[in-house]
Amino acid sequence: MKTNLFAFNKKLGVKLAFGFSSLISITVAIVIITEVQLYELKIIENQIQQLRTPTVQGSMTALNGVNQSLAGLRGYMLLENDIFKTERQDAWSKLITPSLEKLESFSNNWTNPENIKRLSELKVLFKDFNKFQKEIEVITHTNGNLAKQWLGTKAAPTANKIKIILTNMIKDQQNLANTDLERLNENISFLDFLLWVLLAIGVAVGISLTFLFTRAIVKPIKELTELAKAMAEGDLTQHIESKSQDEIGVLAQAMNTFSKNIHAIIKNLQGQSNDIGEFSIQLSDVSKQLTLKSDALNENSNNVATATEEVSINSNTMAATAEEMSINAANVSVGAKEMADSANAIASAAEEMSSSVEDVSNNARNATDVTEKASEMSTKATTTMHTLGIAADEIGKVTEVIKRIAEQTNLLALNATIEAASAGEAGKGFAVVANEIKELANQSAQAAEDIANKIDGVQANTKEAITVIDEVSSIIKEVNESVSSISKAVEQQAIVSNEIATNISNSQTNIQSVTSNIGEVAQGSQDMAKSTSEAAEAATDVAQNIGEVSSATESIREDAQTVESASVHLKDVVVELSSIINNFQTK
Amino acid sequence: MAKNKIVVAENNKMKQLLTFKIAGRLFGVDISAAREVSPVVDYTPVFHVAEEIKGLVNIRGQIYLVLDLHKILGYDFSGKTEDTRFIIFTENIGESFGVIIDKVGEVVEISEKEIKNTHAGNESGMEDLGSKVEALTLGISKLENQLLVVLNPEKLLKNFT
Numbered sequence: 001m002k003t004n005l006f007a008f009n010k011k012l013g014v015k016l017a018f019g020f021s022s023l024i025s026i027t028v029a030i031v032i033i034t035e036v037q038l039y040e041l042k043i044i045e046n047q048i049q050q051l052r053t054p055t056v057q058g059s060m061t062a063l064n065g066v067n068q069s070l071a072g073l074r075g076y077m078l079l080e081n082d083i084f085k086t087e088r089q090d091a092w093s094k095l096i097t098p099s100l101e102k103l104e105s106f107s108n109n110w111t112n113p114e115n116i117k118r119l120s121e122l123k124v125l126f127k128d129f130n131k132f133q134k135e136i137e138v139i140t141h142t143n144g145n146l147a148k149q150w151l152g153t154k155a156a157p158t159a160n161k162i163k164i165i166l167t168n169m170i171k172d173q174q175n176l177a178n179t180d181l182e183r184l185n186e187n188i189s190f191l192d193f194l195l196w197v198l199l200a201i202g203v204a205v206g207i208s209l210t211f212l213f214t215r216a217i218v219k220p221i222k223e224l225t226e227l228a229k230a231m232a233e234g235d236l237t238q239h240i241e242s243k244s245q246d247e248i249g250v251l252a253q254a255m256n257t258f259s260k261n262i263h264a265i266i267k268n269l270q271g272q273s274n275d276i277g278e279f280s281i282q283l284s285d286v287s288k289q290l291t292l293k294s295d296a297l298n299e300n301s302n303n304v305a306t307a308t309e310e311v312s313i314n315s316n317t318m319a320a321t322a323e324e325m326s327i328n329a330a331n332v333s334v335g336a337k338e339m340a341d342s343a344n345a346i347a348s349a350a351e352e353m354s355s356s357v358e359d360v361s362n363n364a365r366n367a368t369d370v371t372e373k374a375s376e377m378s379t380k381a382t383t384t385m386h387t388l389g390i391a392a393d394e395i396g397k398v399t400e401v402i403k404r405i406a407e408q409t410n411l412l413a414l415n416a417t418i419e420a421a422s423a424g425e426a427g428k429g430f431a432v433v434a435n436e437i438k439e440l441a442n443q444s445a446q447a448a449e450d451i452a453n454k455i456d457g458v459q460a461n462t463k464e465a466i467t468v469i470d471e472v473s474s475i476i477k478e479v480n481e482s483v484s485s486i487s488k489a490v491e492q493q494a495i496v497s498n499e500i501a502t503n504i505s506n507s508q509t510n511i512q513s514v515t516s517n518i519g520e521v522a523q524g525s526q527d528m529a530k531s532t533s534e535a536a537e538a539a540t541d542v543a544q545n546i547g548e549v550s551s552a553t554e555s556i557r558e559d560a561q562t563v564e565s566a567s568v569h570l571k572d573v574v575v576e577l578s579s580i581i582n583n584f585q586t587k
Numbered sequence: 588m589a590k591n592k593i594v595v596a597e598n599n600k601m602k603q604l605l606t607f608k609i610a611g612r613l614f615g616v617d618i619s620a621a622r623e624v625s626p627v628v629d630y631t632p633v634f635h636v637a638e639e640i641k642g643l644v645n646i647r648g649q650i651y652l653v654l655d656l657h658k659i660l661g662y663d664f665s666g667k668t669e670d671t672r673f674i675i676f677t678e679n680i681g682e683s684f685g686v687i688i689d690k691v692g693e694v695v696e697i698s699e700k701e702i703k704n705t706h707a708g709n710e711s712g713m714e715d716l717g718s719k720v721e722a723l724t725l726g727i728s729k730l731e732n733q734l735l736v737v738l739n740p741e742k743l744l745k746n747f748t
Contacts, residue, residue, distance in 0.1 A: 411626060418694075422677070
């Protein structure tokens with residue numbers, strides 16, 4: 001959201017003003033802060049230069065004065081020379097008094113209240129010190145011992161007190177000066193730190209502003225440049241996505257609109273040139289076709305001319321032919337009469353045929369009756385044969401029974417023989433009888449076997465007879481079918497021969513009408529001969545007209561060729577135009 | 588056998604033989620040894636006895652033992668036909684027994700001389716019948732167009748029951 005402030009909603013001038021004013025305000029802030037700090041430094045320096053140092057100097061001078069005055073006093077006491085007296089007075093006048101005055105004047109600016117107290121103590125002590133020195137100076141030549149005593153008890157201790165106070169003052173001042181220096185150093189390092197921080201802020205703001213400006217101004221301008229280049233190269237498909245409200249955004253939108261408009265114009269132009277191209281091709285085709293058609297027309301008209309000449313010749317031939325036809329028609333008339341005679345002969349023959357066909361029909365009907373009877377008879381024969389077969393089967397069964405009885409009889413005879421044998425000599429007659437029975441049984445078995453064989457023969461013959469009868473029956477059926485188809489065919493023939501008879505009588509009447517019609521044909525063909533000669537004349541006129549048509553089509557053909565070459569030229573122009581337009585890229 | 592010899596001797600060398608066929612070969616027994624030729628051949632098999640015994644048959648209320656003569660003679664019984672018969676022997680030969688045969692033949696009467704004893708030396712060049720069969724055989728006789736092996740039925744029951 002912050003970027004909107006720079007990128008979208010504000011004008012370009014506002015953005016620049018905002019950026020530069022923020023930089024200027026940072027610079028101003030740096031200068032003000034530096035000035036304030038420097039002023040404070042100056043104050044501290046002044047304090048050190050004008051207060052601390054002179055106070056220390058004054059105190060030192062006063063201290064020197066004390067020492068010098070004491071030295072002068074001692075010298076006067078020992079040597080009673082006035083040089084020392086003046087030396088002491090000089091120490092007072094040149095060193096002690098001016099330094100006290102100086103300290104007095106500095107005390108207005110003093111910050112340490114202890115020093116002010118010390119100064120007032122000093123004043124009192126110095127007064128006493130001066131009074132003692134003067135008293136000692138006065139008595140030293142009269143009463144030297146007292147003077148020495150006073151020097152030791154009065155002047156020296158006061159001088160010591162003064163020295164101690166002054167030394168303390170100097171120490172205090174030096175301490176104050178040291179604290180001032182520390183403050184100075186603190187301020188300098190703070191200033192140093194502050195200046196670095198501000199520099200860092202300034203650099204950060206500068207970099208971010210550069211980035212934002214690049215983003216807000218340079219990038220859109222680059223995009224615009226790309227668009228402009230693309231447009232210069234003819235690519236009209238590009239456009240810029242810009243929501244920015246600033247001058248560049250407006251410019252981008254204007255460029256988009258410009259590109260769009262040109263795009264539409266070029267597209268329109270393209271379509272139109274394509275249309276023109278197609279039109280020119282169509283025109284070319286049409287004119288070609290026109291040329292071809294006029295050629296064809298010319299050829300056709302030539303053909304028509306030759307055709308009409310042929311027509312003329314042909315119609316003459318036709319006239320001659322019609323006359324020949326007239327003669328031939330007369331011949332036909334004679335032929336038709338002969339044909340009528342022949343038709344009469346055919347009619348009588350057809351009637352004869354009709355009667356003989358009827359005879360055939362009757363005979364066929366009789367044949368059908370006979371074959372039906374034969375069919376019935378063969379069916380009866382088949383039934384009889386079947387009955388015969390069944391009877392033979394029954395006889396076969398009876399012979400089987402006879403055979404079985406014969407076998408049993410045989411066994412009985414055998415057992416009888418065994419019985420007879422067991423009876424010994426007495427059974428011999430019985431054995432003969434048994435043997436006879438056995439013989440008879442064997443004979444009857446043999447006879448039964450013969451009958452069975454014969455019956456088998458009868459069965460086989462019966463079967464053969466049945467198949468033969470079946471064959472006969474089927475043959476009779478075929479005969480029956482043939483006869484019925486014959487009778488059908490004969491009936492149709494009868495109908496046909498009747499139709500022939502009626503047709504012949506019709507044709508007789510037709511022949512008569514043909515004869516009369518042919519007379520009319522002869523008359524018609526004579527008329528036709530006349531008409532065709534007239535047609536020949538008309539054809540000659542047509543041939544002349546066609547010649548005129550031919551020359552007219554020749555001139556049309558020339559015009560069509562002119563149009564064709566013009567349309568070819570037009571096509572070339574359109575192709576050139578199209579290639580120029582195609583240099584612009586459009587979707 | 589001894590009795591048969593006596594009978595043969597009394598009949599002055601002529602002998603009546605009941606002939607029958609087993610596996611296509613002709614065999615015969617003395618007609619006095621036979622009691623009856625029966626058409627009843629449907630016997631009831633018995634198991635866990637000698638394999639030469641086929642079973643039992645009931646003829647008119649009398650039960651007879653059925654011996655397998657095919658097996659005894661070394662042939663296979665090829666099954667019943669309408670010619671198959673059951674020969675029952677007399678009580679002199681053995682108690683209530685008979686044999687199944689393939690077909691019964693004629694009763695032939697031949698001279699005892701024509702029966703050649705096979706025990707006296709096998710000079711006929713006929714097929715070797717084996718020792719068991721040999722024991723059953725009385726001799727071999729030439730008929731008009733075939734050979735007839737004459738069996739001794741007394742040996743049947745003694746050897747196989």
